Amino acid sequence: MHAQIQQVTERLVERSRPTRQRYLAMMSAAASEGPHRGSLQCANFAHGVAGCASAGDKQKLRLMNEANVAIVSAYNDMLSAHQPYEHFPDIIKQALRDFGSVGQFAGGVPAMCDGVTQGEAGMELSLASREVIAMATAIALSHNMFDAALYLGICDKIIPGLMIGALRFGHLPAVFVPGGPMPSGIPNKQKAEVRQRYAEGKASREELLESEMLSYHSPGTCTFYGTANTNQVVMEIMGLHLPGSSFVNPYTPLRDELTREAARQVTRLTPQSGNYMPLCQIVDEKAIVNSVVALCATGGSTNHTLHIPAFAQAAGIQLTWQDMADISAVTPTLAKVYPNGQADVNHFHACGGVPFMVRTLLDAGLLHEDVHTVVGQGLRRYTREPFLENGALVWKEGPTNSLDEAILRPAERGFSSEGGLRVLQGNLGRGVTKISAVAPEHRVVEAPARVFSDQSEMAQAFMDGELEKDFVAVVRFQGPKANGMPELHKLTPFLGVLQDRGYKVALVTDGRMSGASGKVPAAIHVSPEALDGGPLCRVRDGDVIRVDGETGELSVRVDQAEFASREPAVAPSDLGIGCGRELFGFLRTAFSPAEKGASVFTEALEALK
Template sequence: MHPRVLEVTERLIERSRPTRERYLALMDAAASEGPQRGKLQCANFAHGVAGCTSATDKQRLRLMDQANVAIVSAYNDMLSAHQPYEHFPEIIKQALRDIGSVGQFAGGVPAMCDGVTQGEAGMEMSLASREVIAMSTAIALSHNMFDAALCLGICDKIVPGLLIGALRFGHLPTVFVPGGPMPSGISNKEKAEVRQLFAEGKATREQLLESEMKSYHSPGTCTFYGTANTNQMVVEIMGLHLPGSSFVNPYTPLRDELTREAARQVTRMTKQSGSFMPLCRIIDEKAIINSVVAVHATGGSTNHTLHIPAIAQAAGIQLTWQDMADLSEVVPSLAKVYPNGKDDVNHFHAAGGVGFLVRTLLEAGLLHEDVNTVVGHGLSRYTREPFLEEGKLAWREGAAQSLDDSILRPVSKPFSPEGGLRVMEGNLGRGVTKVSAVAPEHRVVEAPARVFHDQAELAAAFKAGELERDFIAVVRFQGPRANGMPELHKLTPFLGVLQDRGFKVALVTDGRMSGASGKVPAAIHVCPEAIDGGPLARVRDGDLIRVDGVKGTLDVLVDPAEWTARDTVAPPEDKGIGCGRELFAFMRAAFSTAERGASAFTSSLETLK
């Protein structure tokens, strides 16, 4: 093992010892010697099986000799990624019947699309939806009717929410079931060019719409490497997917057979099978470290600086940004997938995909091989890839070499020697930046501040021609407690245009930008956030700011005495009303800082100490 990976793992284990031990004790106490439904009162049990339309299923549930699998799904047909899940429950139930087990649809969880709500009022509920999904998952599993669970989810807050909720039922064996990406549409380069032309007024709305619909064109996950596809990478390398299953396209025979096998496999992990492997014994400190390594190696979404700490905490593990940044220094960048490159996840999968990535990282000692997974002990099982042999699912060893080193490379020939995540710290607070998509000449920017209180203000200033100069955009009051931390991705085309025109530009915000944030340097998730009196609330237009993505510093270059004497600016009038946002006021008030996962659960989980 690489000494840095060992060092970070060991200190994580030590730091987490009290909460992890308490978590595992809770899970052990929750685990039953036999099927939990066997201990229910007769009336409770009768309610639990009354909806079964199959008499055989009812009888099997009464006899306790086979597994009852909970299906928790984020299906809705407005999200292209989740539309294929419409058909999964019946596929799963039949696969379980064929082996003498039972599947019950335990509950649905909400699934919203950041791509649809981007720049709209509904985006302010996006991060909060992760907590709602976690709670919905817990409700679905709360009936004590189940021996195992299958979680169906893909996109931004959905997988983290499902996993946080499932970890509180970590005594159950659990497999995550992906849906796969849509086939490739127009090139990402062409899509980005049309977006920038529209931002400059050189393309019509009709041209923009035609371009976007050629890119997002069918059922399946969006093909760029944003938060949704980073989720799939993370969950597979955590050992919660079947090997090689993350990026198989929907509505294909292989995809359907992988779904059937996920149902069969989760029954093999139950106590009835004799090979008990609960979720709490898969997600441990080593699995968390592996997930961070995977994000760094692939240039994954910065949203995972929020999600992985929140997931870890649900398992009693205390991950910090510094842990993540220290790993980034030694984990090379091995993938160029849009927005870090021109190709999409289908091309990544074809070049060798997760199997090759796991192989080369294991060989370099950057991943823990000694971990539990849903298919057994040892991460080396994830160098394999699935295929159909006369209609039956089989696995073979995956690519030993990348089939396209413009997309995917071995550790011995990286795109960059480090992963690109930095902790940014200075007198403006503490945040993160991802420099893997930022050209070296743009990683340090020193320029006057231009302050905005939302992304609409910046867009208006751009259209008015006020930003034709060097500047650092400070977009504040965008943190989790202020307005739910909406995605600020709509800023990217405007700032990208200005950078292309030769201006030095950067973004500093207590808000967030996803894995689609692209080529503009951005210090994000800055905390303390402005609404809590953080330093960003003291910044004025014209203040000289230095964003140094090389050294990891974030400073306003104002006389210290003047800076200290300044009052903080009051937040704008609360706009958290309408579009249902008022229902989430209690959650905004409970959110932790970004470094602690921007989670409403932090305080309650700390009681585990």
């Protein structure tokens, strides 16, 4: 095992000891009661089985030696990634019947798309939707009818929300069931060029719309490597998917058979099978470290600097940004997938994908092999990939070499010796940056600030020609408490245009960028946020700011006595109003700082020490 990975793991275990022990004690107590439906009053049980489609299912549920599997799904038919889930419950239920078990659709959780809400008012509900999904998951499982659970979700906040909820019922065995990416559309380079030309006024809206619809064109996950697809890699390397299943396209025979096998496999993990393996035992400190290695090795979404600490905490594990940065420092970047390259996730999968990544990272001592997974002990099982042979599902060893080293490389020949995730800190606070897609010549920017309180203000300044210069855009009052921490991805084309014109530009914000953020240096998730009186609320136009992705410096070059004496800027008065945002005001006030996951559950979970 790499010494630094081992060191981070050991300090994570020690730091988490009180909360982890309390968590495992809670899960043990929940599990010790046996099949919960067996202890229900007769009327309660009758309510729980009244909706069963067949008398056979009802009879099986009366017998405690048959497993009842909860299905929790993020299906809706507006999101391309989740549309395929329409058919999964029927596939799962039949597979379980054939296996002698029962499946009940326990509940649906909301699923919103950051791609649809990007730059719109609805984006301010995005991060809060993770907390709503976690609570909806808990409600779905609260009937105590279940011996195991299958979780159907893919996209940005949905997997983290499902994880938080599932881990509070961590005494149940669980398998996460992906739906797969849509087939490849137009090349990513072509899509990016049209976006940039539109930002410059050189392409019509009709041309832009045609380009986007050729990119996002059918059911399945978007094919760029943003938060949704980072979720898939993280889940697989944590051992929560079936091996090699993340990037099999929807509506294919292999995808459907993997879904059936997920249903069968989760029953093999129940107490009735004699091979009990609950979720709480799979998600431990080593699995969390492995998830961060996966994030860093692929140049994954910065949103996971919020999500992994949040769901780790739901398992009693106290992960910090410094842990993540220390892992990143020794984890080579192995993948170049858009926006960090021109390939998409289908190309990544075809040239070796997750099975090859697991193999090369294990061989380099960068992943913990001695972990539990949904298919048994040991992560080496995830070097295999699935195939159909005469209609039967089989696993074979995956490739020992990448089939295209322009997309995926072995650990000893990574694109970079590090993962590109860094902590930035200084007198402006503490944040994170991802430099894996930022060219070395753009990683250090020192320039006058241009301050905005809303991304639309900056967009307008660009349109008015006010930004043709070196500058650092400070976009504040975008933190979790201020307005729910929306992604500011719509600013990327404007900043990209200015960078291409030769200006030195960077972004500093207490908000988020997208999992698709790319070539422009950005200090994001800056804490304390401006609404809480963080330093960003005292920055003024013209203050010289240094964003140094090499040394990790984030500072303003102003006399500190003068800076501290400044009157803090006041947040816009219309924050959080309209588009249902006012319903989430109570959640925003409860959000923890970004480094603790920007979660409303932090205080409650920390109290369980």
